[in-house]
Amino acid sequence: xxxxxxxxxxxxxxxxxxxxxxxxxxxxxxxxxxxxxxxxxxxxxxxxxxxxxxxxxxxxxxxxxxxxxxxxxxxxxxxxxxxxxxxxxxxxxxxxxxxxxxxxxxxxxxxxxxxxxxxxxxxxxxxxxxxxxxxxxxxxxxxxxxxxxxxxxxxxxxxxxxxxxxxxxxxxxxxxxxxxxxxxxxxxxxxxxxxxxxxxxxxxxxxxxxxxxxxxxxxxxxxxxxxxxxxxxxxxxxxxxxxxxxxxxxxxxxxxxxxxxxxxxxxxxxxxxxxxxxxxxxxxxxxxxxxxxxxxxxxxxxxxxxxxxxxxxxxxxxxxxxxxxxxxxxxxxxxxxxxxxxxxxxxx
Amino acid sequence: xxxxxxxxxxxxxxxxxxxxxxxxxxxxxxxxxxxxxxxxxxxxxxxxxxxxxxxxxxxxxxxxxxxxxxxxxxxxxxxxxxxxxxxxxxxxxxxxxxxxxxxxxxxxxxxxxxxxxxxxxxxxxxxxxxxxxxxxxxxxxxxxxxxxxxxxxxxxxxxxxxxxxxxxxxxxxxxxxxxxxxxxxxxxxxxxxxxxxxxxxxxxxxxxxxxxxxxxxxxxxxxxxxxxxxxxxxxxxxxxxxxxxxxxxxxxxxxxxxxxxxxxxxxxxxxxxxxxxxxxxxxxxxxxxxxxxxxxxxxxxxxxxxxxxxxxxxxxxxxxxxxxxxxxxxxxxxxxxxxxxxxxxxxxxxxxxxxxxxxxxxxxxxxxxxxxxxxxxxxxxxxxxxxxxxxxxxxxxxxxxxxxxxxxxxxxxxxxxxxxxxxxxxxxxxxxxxxxxxxxxxxxxxxxxxxxxxxxxxxxxxxxxxxxxxxxxxxxxxxxxxxxxxxxxxxxxxxxxxxxxxxxxxxxxxx
Numbered sequence: 001x002x003x004x005x006x007x008x009x010x011x012x013x014x015x016x017x018x019x020x021x022x023x024x025x026x027x028x029x030x031x032x033x034x035x036x037x038x039x040x041x042x043x044x045x046x047x048x049x050x051x052x053x054x055x056x057x058x059x060x061x062x063x064x065x066x067x068x069x070x071x072x073x074x075x076x077x078x079x080x081x082x083x084x085x086x087x088x089x090x091x092x093x094x095x096x097x098x099x100x101x102x103x104x105x106x107x108x109x110x111x112x113x114x115x116x117x118x119x120x121x122x123x124x125x126x127x128x129x130x131x132x133x134x135x136x137x138x139x140x141x142x143x144x145x146x147x148x149x150x151x152x153x154x155x156x157x158x159x160x161x162x163x164x165x166x167x168x169x170x171x172x173x174x175x176x177x178x179x180x181x182x183x184x185x186x187x188x189x190x191x192x193x194x195x196x197x198x199x200x201x202x203x204x205x206x207x208x209x210x211x212x213x214x215x216x217x218x219x220x221x222x223x224x225x226x227x228x229x230x231x232x233x234x235x236x237x238x239x240x241x242x243x244x245x246x247x248x249x250x251x252x253x254x255x256x257x258x259x260x261x262x263x264x265x266x267x268x269x270x271x272x273x274x275x276x277x278x279x280x281x282x283x284x285x286x287x288x289x290x291x292x293x294x295x296x297x298x299x300x301x302x303x304x305x306x307x308x309x310x311x312x313x314x315x316x317x318x319x320x321x322x323x324x325x326x327x328x329x330x331x332x333x334x335x336x337x338x339x340x341x342x343x344x345x346x347x348x
Numbered sequence: 349x350x351x352x353x354x355x356x357x358x359x360x361x362x363x364x365x366x367x368x369x370x371x372x373x374x375x376x377x378x379x380x381x382x383x384x385x386x387x388x389x390x391x392x393x394x395x396x397x398x399x400x401x402x403x404x405x406x407x408x409x410x411x412x413x414x415x416x417x418x419x420x421x422x423x424x425x426x427x428x429x430x431x432x433x434x435x436x437x438x439x440x441x442x443x444x445x446x447x448x449x450x451x452x453x454x455x456x457x458x459x460x461x462x463x464x465x466x467x468x469x470x471x472x473x474x475x476x477x478x479x480x481x482x483x484x485x486x487x488x489x490x491x492x493x494x495x496x497x498x499x500x501x502x503x504x505x506x507x508x509x510x511x512x513x514x515x516x517x518x519x520x521x522x523x524x525x526x527x528x529x530x531x532x533x534x535x536x537x538x539x540x541x542x543x544x545x546x547x548x549x550x551x552x553x554x555x556x557x558x559x560x561x562x563x564x565x566x567x568x569x570x571x572x573x574x575x576x577x578x579x580x581x582x583x584x585x586x587x588x589x590x591x592x593x594x595x596x597x598x599x600x601x602x603x604x605x606x607x608x609x610x611x612x613x614x615x616x617x618x619x620x621x622x623x624x625x626x627x628x629x630x631x632x633x634x635x636x637x638x639x640x641x642x643x644x645x646x647x648x649x650x651x652x653x654x655x656x657x658x659x660x661x662x663x664x665x666x667x668x669x670x671x672x673x674x675x676x677x678x679x680x681x682x683x684x685x686x687x688x689x690x691x692x693x694x695x696x697x698x699x700x701x702x703x704x705x706x707x708x709x710x711x712x713x714x715x716x717x718x719x720x721x722x723x724x725x726x727x728x729x730x731x732x733x734x735x736x737x738x739x740x741x742x743x744x745x746x747x748x749x750x751x752x753x754x755x756x757x758x759x760x761x762x763x764x765x766x767x768x769x770x771x772x773x774x775x776x777x778x779x780x781x782x783x784x785x786x787x788x789x790x791x792x793x794x795x796x797x798x799x800x801x802x803x804x805x806x807x808x809x810x811x812x813x814x815x816x817x818x819x820x821x822x823x824x825x826x827x828x829x830x831x832x833x834x835x836x837x838x839x840x841x842x843x844x845x846x847x848x849x850x851x852x853x854x855x856x857x858x859x
Contacts, residue, residue, distance in 0.1 A: 210718050211709055217695075218706070225692055228692040
């Protein structure tokens with residue numbers, strides 16, 4: 001079995017194991033797994049509306065996944081995607097409501113604002129890591145809380161007058177499209193998917209084809225050798241966080257300019273940033289892998305909504321299945337050992 | 349005389365690649381039996397077969413005349429076979445005793461009886477003259493001591509046959525002497541030893557017989573007292589090996605590297621280099637001789653920009669380079685073969701081809717406007733691989749998959765190819781076999797003959813004596829003497845390295 005094939009097979013087996021264990025749980029708790037999974041399928045791909053919703057859902061997942069994967073490739077664990085996502089969301093909406101500009105300037109400006117906000121938010125842990133070797137996991141987790149409460153404050157006290165929700169972004173800054181909505185039976189599908197796909201390409205190109213990517217990958221694999229070879233390790237650490245934060249900020253723009261068109265005061269985290277960790281993990285931290293695993297997560301998330309309606313299964317169960325899939329991916333080591341056993345037998 | 353271990357006509361294949369082909373090794377009771385072979389000749393594979401990690405496709409293993417099947421290391425343990433690994437398998441934060449009993453804990457009513465264990469460990473230690481403190485923490489003791497703990501571990505488990513895998517690779521000359529003494533004591537106490545090595549000198553010194561393997565094939569077993577290093581080397585490599593590296597007289601010209609009053613602190617903040625002065629001229633090789641831990645690493649790291657120097661001056665062709673970035677130093681004309689090839693020399697998870705441009709990826713033709721040109725990168729890699737005889741399946745193979753000698757050749761190819769005015773080689777032949785050593789020495793001398801300056805740091809006195817045109821002895825972070833290799837002896841160098849002054853050393857060596 002080739003290495004490539006194995007690394008492809010591992011996530012697939014992880015997903016299957018998640019579904020199998022999910023089935024067992026459903027049988028045990030008295031639900032019919034066949035109807036349940038049919039409902040899940042129908043709810044994600046059974047209708048053009050659902051397909052539109054799935055695409056809408058996985059768009060931010062792709063970008064959040066890239067934000068985790070990119071940092072990971074440089075040897076950093078970016079747990080702060082949620083916070084970078086929230087400040088990106090806020091920045092996009094702020095620009096979207098505050099200005100009146102032609103669409104050709106306004107929309108790119110709002111998207112850019114999200115990217116810059118996310119990048120700045122990630123710059124702080126990157127700087128602390130590079131300068132003082134403060135562990136990025138701790139800083140990014142704390143920055144998530146700061147992002148949540150600061151953006152709530154800004155929405156409440158600065159953008160609006162003590163309201164829980166901003167106005168809709170101006171027509172000239174929205175990613176929404178009547179045409180996309182009309183062909184998908186009025187789902188909330190928007191143009192963000194184009195940005196997400198470009199994001200995947202940018203990550204691949206940057207890492208695999210440029211001298212900068214060569215440095216980033218070197219630092220990720222062996223900081224000492226990178227230093228020896230004359231690369232600036234600290235600069236690359238900061239840069240990787242900044243780029244990762246940029247991706248996360250864009251994910252926020254997807255929600256702020258696309259799905260919702262506004263920003264609200266939130267009681268807690270949205271979870272998109274944390275799901276991004278799972279997406280990146282399942283996708284093996286490559287841009288193509290992130291793309292496909294985001295689709296899977298998006299489909300599960302949207303399809304889950306149909307399970308209570310069509311099969312009477314509580315959607316908490318779907319959360320459990322997703323959790324199980326992540327669990328099996330995280331323990332992919334076991335699957336890999338298993339695959340190694342099989343391929344050894346084949347040789348004999 | 350009876351054999352305690354017989355490995356007869358062993359064959360081991362990996363996916364069609366024959367790692368061991370018809371190898372026979374017979375170990376007599378009470379002998380030190382050397383297993384000699386180049387890097388990648390199949391020594392480790394053979395020993396892993398004996399230790400039960402691999403199953404042979406053909407051949408038979410007998411222990412004390414009885415055929416056995418060793419299907420896992422526990423069986424090897426039960427048969428009295430113990431292995432002292434090259435990379436120690438110790439828990440740093442545990443004490444000596446805790447490490448030794450790990451997996452074989454003595455318990456009274458469910459709790460570990462550490463007192464009893466310590467007593468046992470002390471007994472074994474005294475019996476074999478190991479003088480290990482059972483209560484010391486692993487992280488507090490020297491590498492040589494850690495190795496003794498590994499030996500103790502196998503003895504504690506009742507090993508009768510000890511396999512030493514490259515035991516001297518990590519030791520200082522003094523520790524090597526002590527290890528040889530320990531091995532002799534072990535034999536006196538009735539143990540038998542298999543010594544894996546490619547250091548001919550050690551084989552000549554301690555072993556009784558020697559089995560040679562070359563490219564996976566058993567070449568034969570010789571009695572050491574009836575052979576000489578030259579014969580062993582040619583058996584191992586398959587051709588004549590020149591030990592005394594051929595070289596012309598040096599024709600030193602102007603100073604390339606001038607170091608004055610260099611002071612460097614080590615990681616703990618203690619001064620490791622204390623006002624070091626040294627110059628290296630174009631067209632000469634200066635060898636730094638010294639016992640490990642006298643500031644060599646910090647010295648090299650400081651002049652290559654990997655470590656901050658406290659004070660002093662490092663001039664290359666008259667240009668001040670102290671505390672410049674590694675890139676600046678590299679681009680000023682310094683090539684550096686680092687001491688630790690895995691830590692600094694290579695990105696092991698990169699293909700060997702990408703490692704070849706680790707410093708030059710941002711230059712044309714390897715990239716243009718920040719975009720890498722893989723065609724040019726791999727073209728360069730391919731030519732370096734063939735020029736420097738790096739044995740690799742392809743230039744796309746991960747550096748990790750290459751043997752140590754080939755990794756080193758790749759680094760040397762990369763560093764020499766940039767044609768630096770100053771080439772710094774830190775332990776360039778550590779852990780390599782004679783064939784690779786010969787190759788590397790030739791390349792260093794070639795650089796010298798091309799009018800470049802070469803600075804060589806090595807713990808191997810042979811290497812220093814052979815290759816250098818001038819020897820600078822480093823002791824406690826200072827150059828304490830500069831001697832001519834033709835006018836000195838190993839004894840004199842040894843004494844200088846131990847801190848005696850020139851005059852005393854000279855008197856001693858004359859006696």
